[in-house]
Amino acid sequence: MLTFRKILFNLMAWSIVLAVAFPLFWMLVTSVKPGFELFRRPPTILPETWTFEHYWKLLSETNFLIYFRNSIILSSATTLVVVAVATLGAFSLVRFKYRGRESLAFLVLFTYLLPSVVLIIPLYLLLVGLGVSNTIFSLVIAYTTFALPYALWLLRSFMAGIPEDLESAALCDGATRMGAFRDVILPQLLPGIISTALFTFILSWNEYLYALVLVNSDSSRPLTTGVMNMLISSFNIEWSLLMAASVMMSVPLIIVFAFLQSYLTRGFGAGGVKG
Amino acid sequence: MAEVVFSKVQKKFGAFTAVHGLDLSIAEGEFVSLLGPSGCGKTTTLRMLAGLEFPSSGDIQIGDRVVNDLAPGQRDIAMVFQSYALYPHLTVGDNIGYPLKKRGVGKAERLAAVAKTAELLQLTELLKRKPRQLSGGQQQRVALGRALVRDPQVFLLDEPLSNLDAKLRGYMRVELVELHRRLGRTMVYVTHDQLEAMTMSDRIAVMEGGKLQQFAPPAQVYAEPANRFVASFIGTPGMTLIDGDLSQTGGVWTFNAPGLSMPVGPLTDEATAGPACLGVRPEHVSIGTGPVQGVIQVVEKTGHENIVIIGLEGGHRLTGRVPAPQSWSIGESVQLTLEAEHAHIFGAGPHGARLNRPHETAPLKTKHNPDKTKPKLQKAANE
Numbered sequence: 001m002l003t004f005r006k007i008l009f010n011l012m013a014w015s016i017v018l019a020v021a022f023p024l025f026w027m028l029v030t031s032v033k034p035g036f037e038l039f040r041r042p043p044t045i046l047p048e049t050w051t052f053e054h055y056w057k058l059l060s061e062t063n064f065l066i067y068f069r070n071s072i073i074l075s076s077a078t079t080l081v082v083v084a085v086a087t088l089g090a091f092s093l094v095r096f097k098y099r100g101r102e103s104l105a106f107l108v109l110f111t112y113l114l115p116s117v118v119l120i121i122p123l124y125l126l127l128v129g130l131g132v133s134n135t136i137f138s139l140v141i142a143y144t145t146f147a148l149p150y151a152l153w154l155l156r157s158f159m160a161g162i163p164e165d166l167e168s169a170a171l172c173d174g175a176t177r178m179g180a181f182r183d184v185i186l187p188q189l190l191p192g193i194i195s196t197a198l199f200t201f202i203l204s205w206n207e208y209l210y211a212l213v214l215v216n217s218d219s220s221r222p223l224t225t226g227v228m229n230m231l232i233s234s235f236n237i238e239w240s241l242l243m244a245a246s247v248m249m250s251v252p253l254i255i256v257f258a259f260l261q262s263y264l265t266r267g268f269g270a271g272g273v274k275g
Numbered sequence: 276m277a278e279v280v281f282s283k284v285q286k287k288f289g290a291f292t293a294v295h296g297l298d299l300s301i302a303e304g305e306f307v308s309l310l311g312p313s314g315c316g317k318t319t320t321l322r323m324l325a326g327l328e329f330p331s332s333g334d335i336q337i338g339d340r341v342v343n344d345l346a347p348g349q350r351d352i353a354m355v356f357q358s359y360a361l362y363p364h365l366t367v368g369d370n371i372g373y374p375l376k377k378r379g380v381g382k383a384e385r386l387a388a389v390a391k392t393a394e395l396l397q398l399t400e401l402l403k404r405k406p407r408q409l410s411g412g413q414q415q416r417v418a419l420g421r422a423l424v425r426d427p428q429v430f431l432l433d434e435p436l437s438n439l440d441a442k443l444r445g446y447m448r449v450e451l452v453e454l455h456r457r458l459g460r461t462m463v464y465v466t467h468d469q470l471e472a473m474t475m476s477d478r479i480a481v482m483e484g485g486k487l488q489q490f491a492p493p494a495q496v497y498a499e500p501a502n503r504f505v506a507s508f509i510g511t512p513g514m515t516l517i518d519g520d521l522s523q524t525g526g527v528w529t530f531n532a533p534g535l536s537m538p539v540g541p542l543t544d545e546a547t548a549g550p551a552c553l554g555v556r557p558e559h560v561s562i563g564t565g566p567v568q569g570v571i572q573v574v575e576k577t578g579h580e581n582i583v584i585i586g587l588e589g590g591h592r593l594t595g596r597v598p599a600p601q602s603w604s605i606g607e608s609v610q611l612t613l614e615a616e617h618a619h620i621f622g623a624g625p626h627g628a629r630l631n632r633p634h635e636t637a638p639l640k641t642k643h644n645p646d647k648t649k650p651k652l653q654k655a656a657n658e
């Protein structure tokens with residue numbers, strides 16, 4: 001009975017893993033198959049001939065590298081801005097007592113609940129008004145509007161888990177408010193900051209809608225819209241190139257995850273647990 | 276080293292008043308405990324002194340400075356928190372050295388000071404560890420070390436021993452008293468444990484409901500509790516309190532309650548005939564002969580003495596304390612004497628003031644002698 005349940009459990013777990021992993025596997029495989037092998041029936045699971053020509057073509061003949069650079073700049077800048085503002089904002093929401101503190105927090109969350117489609121036109125007009133439309137900078141602002149509320153709430157709960165006495169102790173020990181924040185709060189908040197940064201980075205890296213509407217020059221397009229624009233037209237989809245691009249788009253996320261994974265899991269556990 | 280003065284200090288949290296018009300004057304070098312039940316405003320008072328909360332009104336003075344508008348770091352105080360509040364990401368050494376670092380002390384000097392403090396508190400072997408690798412008692416000593424590494428004017432301690440086990444607590448009590456004697460610094464010690472307050476303090480400030488109830492040396496708080504609350508709060512087992520009536524015939528006061536009638540000592544001019552409360556400490560009850568009838572209800576044997584709870588005819592219960600060889604069986608009828616010269620009379624109500632005329636003759640032995648600060652002052656001036 002017990003073993004039967006165990007087997008059933010394993011079966012279910014593995015089928016979920018397979019369902020998630022198979023598209024990734026197919027993406028990888030397709031990107032290294034030569035074009036003529038692509039539509040063969042029955043399909044080959046592993047390529048008969050391996051080729052990296054699609055990668056080479058993407059890197060040497062297209063704007064891929066420009067888009068890649070744009071995406072890196074865009075996601076990093078957004079992450080930096082969002083984490084910096086959210087950390088200070090969360091500190092204020094948790095530690096300072098002022099009228100409307102709670103309402104403010106909920107108001108911020110409320111903006112997050114509005115669908116992007118509703119916000120995008122006003123945002124576009126605003127950015128045009130500011131004279132920054134069609135730049136990476138405009139996307140940083142746009143991304144900040146949707147990533148910040150989320151980040152603020154995440155960091156607020158992390159911040160609430162840090163005992164207030166720590167800060168009081170630092171103040172008694174002669175630190176200024178900012179000094180106590182830097183010396184005591186920030187190190188405690190690090191797992192929270194890293195998880196928040198990671199989420200923000202991923203959100204920005206994968207964002208499509210804002211990038212599509214707000215930017216239409218090759219010099220400032222990020223990967224998502226850039227690759228779509230370059231490889232998918234009404235008449236044709238460059239499957240091999242698309243898959244190669246997808247693989248390369250995933251690499252930065254995989255690297256970041258691999259490095260920060262231990263922090264991330266620690267981060268998920270924080271908040272509730274003290275000490 | 277400095278005196279600490281609270282003048283009419285009030286603290287409100289919204290509509291709730293946590294501390295009501297507190298007047299408290301702590302002498303230089305004195306060890307003062309703020310004692311009271313949980314929620315009575317002890318921590319709030321201490322945090323106001325530290326500069327972590329600001330009074331809604333009134334003044335706080337440390338030495339000759341009014342510190343109302345000074346940040347904690349500018350007040351020259353050090354505080355030990357109940358939770359210890361050690362910085363988890365720093366080593367023990369860095370924790371202890373942090374206050375010096377924040378005051379711009381150079382690295383070499385800092386390390387020397389940390390080493391000296393660690394030596395004093397037997398932490399030398401632990402300097403490289405992180406706080407979470409320490410036991411509760413060790414963490415407590417690190418917290419103490421962080422306060423001691425500087426030489427602040429006033430030490431503030433918020434229930435520093437309450438997270439330790441009983442044995443360690445007893446040990447640390449002695450250590451702290453010793454430390455105070457050696458440093459001669461003003462210490463303000465918050466506790467809800469009367470044993471700590473009684474054994475360590477020069478004077479105890481008993482608080483309840485945000486109000487100061489009595490500020491006096493331990494012996495006086497015990498022998499002459501200012502009101503019924505203090506009487507009931509201090510002493511284990513507690514003082515027996517019996518509600519009844521006070522009457523006066525020919526200049527002699529008599530206290531009457533069902534099953535009990537006894538003359539009481541000279542009272543102050545505030546005493547009036549009518550409802551009042553009699554207080555008798557367990558050690559002032561003698562069992563054997565006497566005018567009061569009672570039935571033994573409970574006998575608690577603690578080893579060297581027995582605590583006896585006796586039911587009186589009127590339904591009141593009385594606690595007595597007798598040497599161990601004397602014991603009674605439950606249900607036994609006994610005769611009692613309540614020592615009238617040690618009986619307390621309080622006005623009606625939970626905070627009824629003590630109405631006994633103070634003893635003129637029996638001077639109370641106290642540890643704290645305000646005069647002893649004077650030579651120290653001179654010494655400080657000479658240095």
Ligand SMILES: Nc1ncnc2c1ncn2[C@@H]1O[C@H](COP(=O)(O)OP(=O)(O)O)[C@@H](O)[C@H]1O
Binds near residue numbers: 311312313
């Ligand atoms: N920051 C605060 N906001 C609102 N009420 C508070 C705050 N701090 C303390 N209090 C209230 O003030 C009273 C006294 O608290 P405290 O000084 O911590 O008591 P104690 O240390 O004597 O146990 C309590 O009733 C507590 O709920």
Ligand SMILES: [Mg+2]
Binds near residue numbers: 314317318
């Ligand atoms: Mg407290």
